[in-house]
Amino acid sequence: MSCDIPELTAHLGYRLRQLSNHVSQAFSRKLAAKDVTVAEWTVMRRLYPVESVAPSQLADAMGMTRGAISKLADRLVAKSLVVRDASATDGRAHFLRLTAHGAEMVPALAALAEQNEAECFAHLSSADRAVLERILANAVVQLRITATPVE
Amino acid sequence: MSCDIPELTAHLGYRLRQLSNHVSQAFSRKLAAKDVTVAEWTVMRRLYPVESVAPSQLADAMGMTRGAISKLADRLVAKSLVVRDASATDGRAHFLRLTAHGAEMVPALAALAEQNEAECFAHLSSADRAVLERILANAVVQLRITATPVE
DNA sequence: TATTGTTATACTCTATAACTATA
């Protein structure tokens, strides 16, 4: 026989992706009702508590290229959720800022995030939930993961 | 203050996506050296132990549309890793099958999967690893997740 | 009519690299 190859399901990476995709897709469907993608929500959530952020800062924080952030910002501007401000001191620099309309939407979107979280992890015992939280947080530190997930 | 919104990092879904993206992207980079994507590997791994599989079966098993499977198959055929056979009994039906070249590649690709798994989860204690395995496997059952993850 | 599979179209996200304007 030629089957000395482990099953796909034997890999933690496979299981992780399976569950993560399910959770993200469920969230994506909820956000779609508000015409917002997960990437757009993540930007909005990051802009919400601050005055404004430079695209380059956002790119670093989210582990995306500046080109990708530019396109994301284009979509958010087209939806009137975000505006671009020119810097007063540096002719090259810009800042992204939530519009009043964008800021108003954040609590509702955050509620969808909470709802998704509740639905997807309702089956976990509180002990399992705590363990999973600890393992995931620790893995992010151990693997030196800095990027914000988008997909 | 307007900050009654939970941090992004407070969500299990966020952490899960962060780790899952890291693991998948690391795997994707390893596979790229062999000019294979994660989705292509998953198809190859599924074809490996069997004679042949219909595109529709593959679509169901992987949670993808038939159109998506068609495109994936096109790429695998273009790379001479897979061939399409016509069914002898049903003029509509086709089957996908690994070429000799494709089958030869599977063990090397499986080794990359093992290597990625080892690198990404080396920091886990064996107890944590067992717990994570149990939690993930149980979540897949509880949430009735049937699709093979691709991204 | 229903089913198999392909094809067309469109959208999101990704990356590299060329480009503009400014420092």
Added chain:
DNA sequence: TATAGTTATAGAGTATAACAATA
């Protein structure tokens, strides 16, 4: 010359829907 940001291009993935051939 280096930097900030945009834009162009290309590729992989997603989905819906139209289509051909066959059952």
